[in-house]
Amino acid sequence: MLRIEARPEPSRTMQLATPFLAVALTVVSGAVLFALLGRDPVVSLHAFFVTPISSLYGLGELALKATPLILIGIGLAAGFRANVWNIGAEGQLVLGAICGGGVALWFWEVDAPWVFPLMVVAAVAGGMVWAAIPAFLKTRLEVNEILVSLMLTYVAVLLLSTLVYGPWKDPEGFNFPQSRMFGEAALMAPILDGTRLHAGILVALAVALAAWLWQARTLSGFALKVVGLAPAAARFAGFRRHRAVWSTLLLGGGLAGLAGLFEVAGPIGQLVPEVSPGYGFTGIIVAFLGRLHPFGVVLAGFLVALSYIGGEVAQIEAGLPQAVTGVFQGMLLFFLLATDFLIRYRLRRVPRRRAAEGG
């Protein structure tokens, strides 16, 4: 007989073990899913998880896709710690792409070193403005930030579409809904020969380090955690909830905006109607899988990036539908949330007779 029993305190071991357990369960379920789809599970899993990273180009792509996921995951994790639920990172990313890309298009013919820094400033500001709307409504009127930030995602995507179908359409682009290719000064060059990897990954790693220093070594970082875990204690200590809402939403929005800029100034090189395959939503999974810790988010970012590339490779090599990626990502978060039960509870073997008596 097994019996469920509450642990006296949350298990730190389990806290670190459940992400790996969740990944293992996802891979096993993935094999079952492939078998159900009538494919050889071993071949499909190999195509999904191994082939993509067995070349230098593949590794470059992995880091390239991990970049926006890490940036977004860090911002969202800071919010989730403080019980601030920004789920509109996708919209903040799009705003970053619009503002950063707008600067690139405005100075299209200018080849000067200040163009790119200006794009960065514009993108971060754009993401922040988009996140400031739910922050304002939340702190002033207690309007639910989940719904507002999500609704603004649809608005942002439509705004981008308005621009690339309208005023920002490439005049020499045969009427395709896309902007001009950015000028040389506005593009991020590859940092590794034979790949498309750009310096964004270095920025993402630096941001992770800075976030860790902030959260682990400063009072304002600590305040955030208290606001999330023990609101009453936070009030008593004078940590203001409004400040946590503003700071985490602005951080999340700014980082998502930066991620959007890195996409359009990096691999895409212009504005198109769809600048992200849902990085903003996948960033939510990355934040949880990384245990809301900056370093964990880095690892989780690479792992989840693999599911994107794996989906592409599996589509080409094994003929699997690309939607498998979304199913994998959803399953991963489900398994993680389910196994997290083991952090607070344990299963204990009890002899049959005692169980009957105790029952």
Add this chain to the structure above:
Amino acid sequence: MEPIVATTVSVIAAATPLLLAANGELVAEKAGVLNLGVEGMMLVGAVSGFAVALTTGSASLGILAAALAGGVLALLFGLLTLGLMANQVATGLALTIFGVGVSSLVGAGYVGTPVARLPRLDLPGLSDLPVVGPLLFGHDALVYLSVAMVALTAWFLHRTRGGMILRACGENDEAAHALGYPVIAVRFGAVVFGGVTSGLAGAFLSLSYTPMWAEGMTAGRGWIALALVVFASWRPWRLLIGAYLFGGVTILQLHAQGLGLFAVPSQVLSMLPYLATILVLTLIATGSGRGRLDAPACLGKPFHPPA
């Protein structure tokens, strides 16, 4: 008169999926459970309903499959949040991400295939009446079901003992438990009901509103349904008003796009339902009624039955 009647009929159609999904979510929230997976359950309902209706040729079986699919996803949500006490917000988001993925995986082979629209329930004679005929008669079964469901919910929640127990679980779970009510079981029931109606809302989209399957065809309606529950201050009849107002906004912007009434790009008009949602949430928060105070006290909080 003719165009007004036609517009009203299309408003009814636009409001129906919102009403079905929001009504189910309202019941779940009244029991104290916040399920943010409505969008995912709707999508899975839409694709299951479509696939079954297409392969069997039976609309009824399609509707049944959609309800079942929504219910199964809600059961999964219940297992995680009520059984394993996982965070409701995170689990709901997971359900939506999973639902988007599963629906596009299942639906990949069906994109662009048409299906027969749900049959209209025509009453001989009555449907042919001028004005009243097209307005009240000749809709499909899900339209009538959506309104009947609101009446049923209002009656159940406020006029029956079962409804009182359900509300008690949402307002004060510990007291309800102390009185001997099975809090977890009641919440499970409410969540699964929400899943079934979300699945039906999805089926209405893929079998009646636009009889076809397209990836992500709910286009945020699941989230708007969540906002409608707040708008309605958790009262079923207000939900009806809210859903029809939103249906109205949707149809107005579609007509404005079609007629080219405003010199703005069509995408700007498409933003209206989303902006209206934000506006409505803001107005509710500023209004003298202070709608958010009507939220069930235990909404979103996990319940551990004391040993």
